[in-house]
Amino acid sequence: MEALQSMFNILREQLSKHIALTDEEFLHCTSFFIPKKVRKDQYLLQEGDVCKYLAFVTTGTLRSYTIDAKGEEHIVQFAFEGWWISDLYSFLTSQPSTYLIDALENSETLLIDAPSYNKLCTSLPKFERYFRILLQNNYIASHRRILASISLSAEERYLQLLDSCPTIGQRIAQRHIASFLGITPEALSRIRNRISKK
Amino acid sequence: MEALQSMFNILREQLSKHIALTDEEFLHCTSFFIPKKVRKDQYLLQEGDVCKYLAFVTTGTLRSYTIDAKGEEHIVQFAFEGWWISDLYSFLTSQPSTYLIDALENSETLLIDAPSYNKLCTSLPKFERYFRILLQNNYIASHRRILASISLSAEERYLQLLDSCPTIGQRIAQRHIASFLGITPEALSRIRNRISKK
DNA sequence: CGCGGGTTTGATGATGCTCAAGCCCGGTGG
């Protein structure tokens, strides 16, 4: 099937940024993944469910977030093409998740469950290496974001976000960007207004 | 040497929380580490230097932080016994570091440099696994902290910190806890005052 | 005893929140 082929090409391209895989090794890999379409507004994970999969996004956009006691959403992560998304805590411990994951646009993903993930990591050390490197990069990015949250104003955090991901304005609604930054949509609107007057 | 033995025991204990190592494997490991004492207030890494080592703390407390244009410190991480600390970005890319690392008490560490780290990961897949697991746990903790920073008030973040690390008050000065939380020492003092009136 | 760093307390101000209303624009139905 054509579309499926293209999804796996995106996965392979992403993997080969960090590790070199032979055709056999990659073929071995692919058998562990389940393709899944997620339509806009459809859940990949609901609060209270166990997160059974790591999701690799081949097209579209997903987000992970929580909903607090007041009903407010707090977006922890966006995931575009070539990114991974999951609730790792629930995935690894089989505890009910405190996060939700859904699609902000019609999206396509490749899912891998925990037994497969562990099997793949043990049977193919290169795969384990890939995830170590991925997690290292995430560690760096997370610390940058934590530093921003303790040292920068909302306006500075917004500018840093635009700097690190200039296309985000085209793909993500402002109220979602505000949620990701930890401010209200009103505050972001005023910040943008202020910036444009320069 | 007695003390050295004890440092490596702490390392071994920590590794064996996630992987099973034979005596030979562990012995192989130890040859890659350099013991280093860091006295209170002494730097392990200074801004602008390349971060040459991952540091494993066997006793004492270190912190990583930045200093902004106003001269304010922003603490990104504490590291106690059994924890790792480094500027991973600088370590992996050999770019000058934007972080500083120093000791808050007299401390002892085991250092491993980048070539050794890579050699160890390739020669001993278990070691790579250990770091993958460690980074997974860090991913979970980082996302929790990011979520806290975008969804909770300063008081709620402080209570969450006490909850996740009840002994922190005994070991870390208040102004450093405040810095870690992203608030001023004055604000933390008022929060503690408010909490104690209950 | 007095010094000095860390914490506390107080007064004032800035940043961002809340609530409410208005605006813009694309989609729907008459």
Place this chain on the structure above:
DNA sequence: CCACCGGGCTTGAGCATCATCAAACCCGCG
């Protein structure tokens, strides 16, 4: 084709939280 609707963005007024600056306090140590 146009009027209406609704969601998302903007704007405004008042408010809460936390920052800033300054002074006082506390306590270990020379």
